[in-house]
Amino acid sequence: MNFTRTRHTARSQRNNKIANIAFYTLGALVMLLIFWLLFTILSKGLPSLRPDFLIKQPEEIDAGGGIGPVLFNSFYILFISLLISIPIGIGAGIYMAEYAPDNRFTGALRICVESLSSVPSIVFGLLGLAIFAEYFNVGLTILGGGVSLALLNLPMLARVTEEAVRAVPGEIREAGYALGMTKFHVIRKVVLPVAMPAIVTGVCLVAGRAFGESAVIILTAGLSTSGEMWDFNLFSPGETLAVHLWYVQSEAIVEDARQIADKSAAVLVFVVLLINFMFRFPLWLGRRRGR
Structure with missing residues (x-):
């Protein structure tokens, strides 16, 4: 033995x-x-890469163009999409985890959210095209691109938030209730701080996806800009950096198209890394202070 x-x-x-x-x-x-x-x-x-490349206008024929307006449009559309998707997506995830009853309807709703998370982005682009360009007849605009990107990211953000909230140990909630806290205060003061790192990870994922998305933007915001560097008009065309990179790489006729594509790709990757750092740095700083 x-x-x-x-x-x-x-x-x-x-x-x-x-x-x-x-x-x-x-x-x-x-x-x-x-x-x-x-x-x-x-x-x-x-x-x-030179600083003037980030603020110059793109060129259609001559060499030496920049990415100024398309880079601004990328941040502008990203801001609009996050402004819509973060409160709705996180709120929906909290509802599904804490308030929704455990029945067949909730289960079917959860399956629908998971299914929407895997839908190709071009489907949301076609939806945005039908809503803004055909139904409201406003054409290809920054507003249409931002709202369509928000719709694209909502299912993923809601699902990530739900899983993050569900992962919080039940003992932590019971300790809050034992202190006389209401359900809302337990969620706000106890559950969300514990689940925040996972929620921030979800926000980073959707932000990076939104910044690098091209199919939705082509169908809803177009392949051009207004020609102004700082155009805050929501109804202006909104070509972004990802769309400009695709256009330069595939259809541009300028002689330095390859160099522009390489520099645009580097800027795109660097900004995505910067977005992740900006979201995660406050959490890291908070953990350092809490030790």
Whole structure:
């Protein structure tokens, strides 16, 4: 009996070591792939990037154009989409996790939200095109692009928020109720601070997706700009950096199209990384202060 137990223990330890080596190897390969992609994209564009490239107008024929208006439109449309999707998506996730009854209707609603999260973005682009360009007859606009991106990101944000809130241990809620707190105060003061890192991760995902989205923008905001650097008019055309990158790479006739594409790709990747840092830095700072 002792010999059998010893063999079983040795086999378990050997399998544990093999599993550890395998998972560490997979993690290292994934990290190497990510760093290789980042290095490849950034090394092609950043060395030749100049500050004037970020504020100059794009050129259709002559070389030396910039990305000023399309970069501004990217941030403007991102701001509009987050302004709509964050309160609605987080609110819907909290409702599904804390207030919605556990019945068939709620289960069907959850399945619908999960299904919408996997719908191709071009479907939301066609929906935005039908609503803004055909029904309201306002054409391809910044407003249409921002609202369509918000609709695209709502299901994912709601689902991430629901899972983050559900992952909070029940003992924490019971401690709040034991102190005489109401349900709303338990959610606001206890549950949300614990779930906030996961919620911020969801916001980072949808923000990065919105900033780099092209299919929705082509169908709802168009392939052009108003020609002004700081155009806050919601009904102006809203070509973004991702759409401009696609256009320059596939259809542009300027002689330095390849260089513009490389620099635009580097700026796009850098901004996505910057967005993630800006959302996560306050959480990291708060954890440091809490120690």
